Amino acid sequence: MKALILVGGFGTRLRPLTLSYPKPLVDFANKPMILHQIEALEAIGVTEVVLAISYQPEGMLNFLKEFEKKLGIKITCSQETEPLGTAGPLALARDYLVDGSGEPFFVLNSDVISEYPLKQMIEFHKSHGGEASIMVTKVDEPSKYGVVVMEESTGQVERFVEKPKLFVGNKINAGIYLLDPSALDRIELRPTSIEKEVFPKIAKEKKLYAMVLPGFWMDIGQPRDYITGLRLYLDSLKKKSSPKLSFGPHIIGNVLVDESATIGEGCLIGPDVAIGPRCVVESGVRLSRCTVMRGVRIKKHACISSSIIGWHSTVGQWARVENMTILGEDVHVGDEIYTNGGVVLPHKEIKSSILKPEIVM
């Protein structure tokens, strides 16, 4: 079975993190973002994944080869030379996706993190016999997104409404699709929107069905949602009683700590914290609602909340880092410094406090 992951381009919304690594390789919950999806696909028997990219950064191919070996799954890149929108890339990758077996293929959006109930989706797709299935998720503020209006009992999709002013429904497109190969015949190799052009056509023919996503869903393409996404992800680990979560007198709530990381005495970690490989958290540190990437050192008595600390950075003694502070790779926050929403580009030293949200280049 095949799958396509829409990766896109430069990931500018996740800067400064994406200034050091391409977006698919930015870690989420101690694992490269794209690995979450590739693993979910591999688990239900997908044998080949195509990454639809618009730009191929150096070094990405090497990472992909590593994943290929470890997971025993084939990974190929399909690179667009001009922007093809959300459906065009499928046409571009046609030869990889259609193998004559008639099997449907998955399409995932690389920014999305969720439960990935892909097996249920395959059964749903078989049971309705339509051409395309999409996952939808319930949100509180549907007008921010594209709403999918569907018949509740069968899931048959009636129409899509982009950012509706009046309430038409509270289910939005979750960016996970299962398509029959025949759907590809509807997509031309030109800039095309899957929501505006392709799905409405299939819906008109009553061949598009939507399944409500059980479990959590988040678009983690920007820092604020990345932090919320971590909370949802760790919560789902908790529900599954995952052994990956940490326990102990110094842990509050859901916390993920890589086995190579060390935590000192007198710390209080959590809730909703991920600490990556080879991190050193010295004694007396308070961490909450934050991600600490690979190789970071948090010095004694520091306090970090609602922030992302990029790879190989250091946070000084008694420093206080909070309110959506995003530190890029190799950023060093001095002792006793306070940063309130500082967004710091890679390879910087912060020697004076950042009192209001500010970008430090």
Added chain:
Amino acid sequence: MESLEEKVVAVIIVGGPAEGTRFRPLSFNTPKPLLPLAGRPMVHHPISACKKIPNLAQIFLIGFYEGKEFALYVSSISNELQVPVRYLKEDKPHGSAGSLYYFQDQIMEDSPSHIFLLNCDVCCNFPLPNMLDAQKRYGGMGTLLVIKVSAESANQFGELVADPITKELLHYTEKPETFVSDLINCGVYIFTPKIFDAIEDVYMRQEDRANVHHVTSFEALQITARSPPTDFVRLDQDILSPLAGKRQLYTYETMDFWEQIKTPGISIKCSALYLAQFRIASPDLLAKGDGTKNATVVGDVCIHPSAKVHPTAKIGPNVSISANVRVSPGVRLINCIILDDVEIDENAVVMHSIVGWKSSIGKWSRVQADGDYNKKLGITILGEAVTVEDEVVVINSIVLPNKSLNESVQDEIIL
């Protein structure tokens, strides 16, 4: 009588990527020394000034950038100027004087009688032949290029006191807190090979200090506070300051322009200074036009021969247009630097800005800033491949590479 064997070499310190953060977003893909000023890479200006030195044997560029980033440039400039240019890569910081000492063998290869030392981020008219004459007259170990600046700004630099008659360097202090003098160090020097002995002395003293075991706790504090790691010799604090007043160092004052190219904003100002210099020294480097066959040109403007500028556009003053740029009808450009492969569509306006490589500026859009070089957002900078859509206004902002602006922005940094 001058021996015909008296060769001179020049060393240009180009620095490394760590210092490039002030030049973001332009420095993401290009080392600062290769960023263009007045249509040529920053480092081109000191290099071509070196060409005027009689008996110039070699030019060395010393820095931390990966060799491959400079390889292309170095071979092309050697060819163009017909003088050997070599890039020497340091493995770790040695300090400005330490770097000189580290590469002593290469620098002394041709047994030069004099060695020029220039900083790449200095913008001035480099009166090097005059400095060589002056140095020979003074007969000391070295001569510094100095300039008078306003009293308020002097403390950003190395302040020095010189004897008004003998021109000897009497006193030198780096970035003092109180006012010492309005005469400052320009970062351009000429030395005799005796400089290497002076640097070696500093290393010996450092070793001696390292060998002392018994110090009072107060002394230990002083030592750690003021001395850098061993193997690190700074020209200013370790050589110039101690040798001032000892009849070894002299000064040569320039009355011309001088700037330190610390930020992209200042690089626009420096570009203008070099363009003004072209007007006097090499006026055919500047563009001319009156709107009939060529675009209207106001003030000093340089346009790369491969750029296409529509005759109805009005360009200048102080504009540099790099290779392959397309300027459409009705465009107005003022005080800006337009880098390679940029496309500027009809009737757009660009003022007090730097537009990065391959960017595109839409019809009737405005990219501008108030032009205050000292403010962080006083100059608008568009990184590589930025798209400004039709009719969008971008004011006093910095935009990182590969962004597309479809809404106006003001006073913002767009990641």
